[in-house]
Amino acid sequence: MEKPIIYLYEPLKAEQIEKIKQTAENYTVAASKEELSSLDIHSIEIMLGWDKELGQQLLTSPDSQLKWVQTISAGVDTLDLDQFSKKGVLLSNASGIHSISIAEHVLGVLFTEYRGIRKSIIKQQEKVWSRDDLSYQQLSGQKMLIVGTGHIGQQLAAFTQGLGIQTYGVNTSGRATTGFIECYSQKNMKRIITEMDIVVNILPLTDQTYQLYNEHMFQAMKPGTVFVNVGRGPSVNTADLTAALKNGQLRFAALDVFEEEPLPEDSELWNMENVLITPHISGLTPHFKTKLSTIFLENLTSYLANHTLAKNAISLKKGY
Structure with a gap:
C-alpha cells in the first residue's frame, strides 16, 4: 500500500526537507511537482502551501485523502473554506511570520x-x-x-x-x-x-x-x-x-x-x-522559509500525535 504523501508545494531548503522526513517517517515527502508526478495525488494527506489547481481537484474528489493544509500566508480568504469544512480538512496559516x-x-x-x-x-x-x-x-x-x-x-x-x-x-x-x-x-x-x-x-x-x-x-x-x-x-x-x-x-x-x-x-x-x-510588499520577510518550516514542523508533530494543530489553526467558520 502506498504511503500517505506530504506535498511541499512551497519549496524548502534541503535541511528543512530532511527534518520533515525524519519527523514523518511513515510518509512519502514530495518536495516538488516533479517528485509528485510519479505518485498518486489522491494519497496526498498534507500540503504545505496551496497548489490551487491540484488543491481544488482534491477538495472535490471522493478519493482524496487530504486532511491538512498549511498555508504560507496569514490570510486564507482566497480558499474555499466551505469545501474545506465539508471535507473535514484542517487548515493553518503562517500568522506571526510577517x-x-x-x-x-x-x-x-x-x-x-x-x-x-x-x-x-x-x-x-x-x-x-x-x-x-x-x-x-x-x-x-x-x-x-x-x-x-x-x-x-x-x-x-x-x-x-x-x-x-x-x-x-x-x-x-x-x-x-x-x-x-x-x-x-x-x-x-x-x-x-x-x-x-x-x-x-x-x-x-x-x-x-x-x-x-x-x-x-x-x-x-x-x-x-x-x-x-x-x-x-x-x-x-x-x-x-x-x-x-x-x-x-x-x-x-x-x-x-x-x-x-x-x-x-x-x-x-x-x-x-x-x-x-506599494505593490503588496509589506509582508516580505527575511528568513521566511526558516520561520515557515518552524511552524510547519510544530504542527506536523502535533498532527502526527493526535490529528490536531498546535499553532495557527484556522476556524473555518470564522475565516481566521
Whole structure:
C-alpha cells in the first residue's frame, strides 16, 4: 500500500526537507511537482502551501485523502473554506511570520509622510532645494487606531509605545489586548474612530470585513485622518476611498493592498499626491522559509500525535 504523501508545494531548503522526513517517517515527502508526478495525488494527506489547481481537484474528489493544509500566508480568504469544512480538512496559516516586517512597513510609510520625506524624494529627482511646501509633524503624541489586534497589530503596538504614539485597538469582541490603551469591538468602531489621527487596517477578509471602509466609515473619521491599509484590499471600497482623499476627509493614504491587484493603470490613485502606493510588499520577510518550516514542523508533530494543530489553526467558520 502506498504511503500517505506530504506535498511541499512551497519549496524548502534541503535541511528543512530532511527534518520533515525524519519527523514523518511513515510518509512519502514530495518536495516538488516533479517528485509528485510519479505518485498518486489522491494519497496526498498534507500540503504545505496551496497548489490551487491540484488543491481544488482534491477538495472535490471522493478519493482524496487530504486532511491538512498549511498555508504560507496569514490570510486564507482566497480558499474555499466551505469545501474545506465539508471535507473535514484542517487548515493553518503562517500568522506571526510577517509581524515585524508589516509593523516596520507601517511605521516606514508613516515617517515618510510625517517628516516630509516622500516629497523630498520627489524634489531630489527634480534637483530642487526647497522647504516651501514640505509639511512636517511628530508621530509622537498622535492617536493611532489599529484595526486588527492579532500578531501583527500587537507587534505594531509594541513598536509604537517607544515612539510615544497613543495606540488603541479594534477586534471582534472589544477584548483587552496587550499593548493597547483600550480596545473596542468592530461594531463600536465608528464611535472611537472620530478621535483618531491615524487608522491602520490589518484585518483579515471575512464577510464582516468586506467593504468595511466605505463612504460611511470614512465620513465617521475626523477630517485630515491618515489611513494605512496592510490588511486586505477588498476591505476597502476604492471609489469611496478616492472620494475621501479628494475631499480632504483623508489627508494621506498609504496603500499596500487593493481591491484589484495589480492596481489598474487607469486608477486615479496612481496620480494622487496624497497617496503612497506599494505593490503588496509589506509582508516580505527575511528568513521566511526558516520561520515557515518552524511552524510547519510544530504542527506536523502535533498532527502526527493526535490529528490536531498546535499553532495557527484556522476556524473555518470564522475565516481566521
